[in-house]
Amino acid sequence: MNTKFQTIPDIIVARLPRYLRALSILRQKGETTNSKELGTFLGYSAAQIRKDLSQFGEFGKQGTGYNIDFLTEQINNILNLAREWKMILVGCGNIGHAILNYSGFSANGFHVVAAVDSDENLIGKVINDQITIQSINNVEQIIRNHQISIAMLTVPASVAQETAEELIKYGIKGILTYAPIILSLPSDIRVEYIDPVISLQHITYYLN
Amino acid sequence: MNTKFQTIPDIIVARLPRYLRALSILRQKGETTNSKELGTFLGYSAAQIRKDLSQFGEFGKQGTGYNIDFLTEQINNILNLAREWKMILVGCGNIGHAILNYSGFSANGFHVVAAVDSDENLIGKVINDQITIQSINNVEQIIRNHQISIAMLTVPASVAQETAEELIKYGIKGILTYAPIILSLPSDIRVEYIDPVISLQHITYYLN
């Protein structure tokens, strides 16, 4: 194992959040698990689980397996989740509203601390008794004041690229976008796409 | 190329919907494209684009590249998109509501023909002047009557597994689930996950 001088393949990093999901469920049934159980649960091989984790350290015990709380803590550390993250929601249409009403983010340490939109009619609206939609004109000030590094982008596809570029200017480093468009951004910006149509089109290949 | 006796790696299938997204944008600028342009646009190598497409046929012309309309049609055929797909929405909370109000599905040939929920207070509610939320008790009848094979699952995590199992009994073959839980289902059922927390946790690995 070596976390300092080796860069971890992204394909492994991508699996770590799934490990967390699995661990939180397995925790309900016991204090320990092992690579076989975890693998069966997630649909991966036991060897792959062990190989993945060994990239970051020696988290298991021979003969016993993994202590779930300990492994969870380690993966949280690896993914920089041992802290709270502030996010800004950019675009407050249908999806934006659903996001503001969704409790799953804050339950996992991700807090939407501001929401902006360009639609005058939405500005000032209070969602979920918690957050007030602000003008997108304030976005620079909001991002800088709160030191926000993650944005959720739920604007129309037609303005997604330019909006993303603006956010980056103000210090955003990671973007979770729901716009059905491929963003062209500097390589140091992390972008994740949520595009249900792409997921559906993937499914239909296997149907008939 | 051989589409009959070779099974195509899923990693290639997964890229095809992205090609469609790219093609629809490139189409606005011209009638043809080539592997280099497409690759640059998507962040893949030109060789990979050619290799991927060659799995399914010879869609390009030497010296010219690919006719965008033709290539789009071919990929649509490969992904079984040259038809309309009916879907049922199971769970009409926040995310369910956002889905019902989202036009991106029907614009791509995916039609939500029914929506069900277990909450008595929601039943009978009309969304978007189009669809009436029905009782989940009717789900079998709805799926069978409409011959629906795709479900969008937006129920709470605690009931996602059992709900999915029920849907499969009635003939559902593909599930797009928003529940933050790993479903354990027969291998002939196609499942795609949309889990924004997993996406965020992937992003944070690269931030600090």
Next chain:
DNA sequence: ACGTGTGAATTTCTTCACAGCC
């Protein structure tokens, strides 16, 4: 006896590089 961590073997995926056609 159980189950990890890990080199080695294997399989899969990506890129190279070029013949061949437009």
Next chain:
DNA sequence: GGCTGTGAAGAAATTCACACGT
């Protein structure tokens, strides 16, 4: 000249299999 389609080469990911610690 430009660009595809594709074997061959190379790189990456996965699985094997086992020594070793508990």
